Amino acid sequence: MAGAKEIRTKIKSVKNTQKITRAMEKVAMSKMRKAQDRMSAARPYAEKIRRTLGHLAQANLEYKHPFTVEREVKRVVYLIVSSDRGLCGGLNMNAFRTTVREVREWRAKGVEVDFALIGGKAISFFRRMGGKVLATSSQLGDRPHLEQLLGVIKVMTDAYRDGSVDRVLIVSNQFVNTMTQKATPMQLLPLEPVKSEGLLEHWDYIYEPASNELMDSVLMRYIESQVYQAVIENAACEQSARMVAMKSASDNAGKIIGQLELAYNKARQANITKELAEIVGGAAAVG
């Protein structure tokens, strides 16, 4: 009886798949927790540097840093943050889709678009999109470090500084909650003015060394912290998206197993009935 045997093998293979997806779900769950911790660990720095920038914006009146000056836009760079690995639902595709839509709008306006890519998935996707890829970084692992991003950031800020690029945007997934991640584009350069609570009198810092150099270091660090924040947030998104995707995969596998078992039992019963009928028939013929 071939039917029942085939079904049995099939059930076994689906069960194996389910074991894998279940294990991946568990792993993603624990990794997600750690990634979320890292995300909240980076928040104080971002807040503090934003506060410092706010003070600086009020104090420093005589010098305007190129990073804060709006220019006419002829060429933009998209920095796209993605994961290195797949099997995490529509996470990367959502970010890419958002980017593709925006790129289309820019190109319709006659603005050229370059890319800078973080994460293996973005690299393999945007290879085909056309446009120049300025810099990439991948294999960040579960615990991305700022060092791994400095190169990409430097390439972009240099391009902005020498005027070959007039705007830098970053696309990454925002962690709304475990079930929801939202792909959001955000402007990185030129910097949007930081608002700060009013300090009353006119005052200025003592700068050591000169104010423009210092301004530069503060702004660079601010940009770095923004990119870093986006990358670790994306890492948390990746894990939670994977967890959800693997959970639904395990559930689906369970459903398929149920259906297959039903089919298997039916086949088995049909077989028994058939054999019984044959025996009865044979006995009747003999008798």
Next chain:
Amino acid sequence: MANIHVDIVSAEGHIHSGEAQMVFAPAEMGEVGIAPRHAPLLTRMKPGTVRVQTPDGEILPFFVGGGILEVQPYLVTVLADTALRAKDADEAAALAAKQQAEEKLAGANSDIDLARAQAELIEAAARLQFVQNLKKIGR
């Protein structure tokens, strides 16, 4: 005696936050000691030790690999760098990122077909959405 509030943070985590009598930091132009009601100061730091003298007189040392020090009359913010940075190191990292981009784009890979298929799918989806939007406007 009045105290001064100190926040020490790095990009990868929060390090210390609390009140202090006095803060010593390795500023680029030489070590500075900051007492409450210090004039506003903004400076870069060298790698070294930030020492925080708590109201109980205890001294807490924190190593920083450089960074930014901001002083407001009742507030000290230490933005510590996690990455050790030198000008050359940054340049090298930038070069490496560029090279990686070139290699990745040049290398013919087996997943290129998958990527192409995905790209086409997304393009098609975007086009569909565009058409739908047009229809909405048409109505």
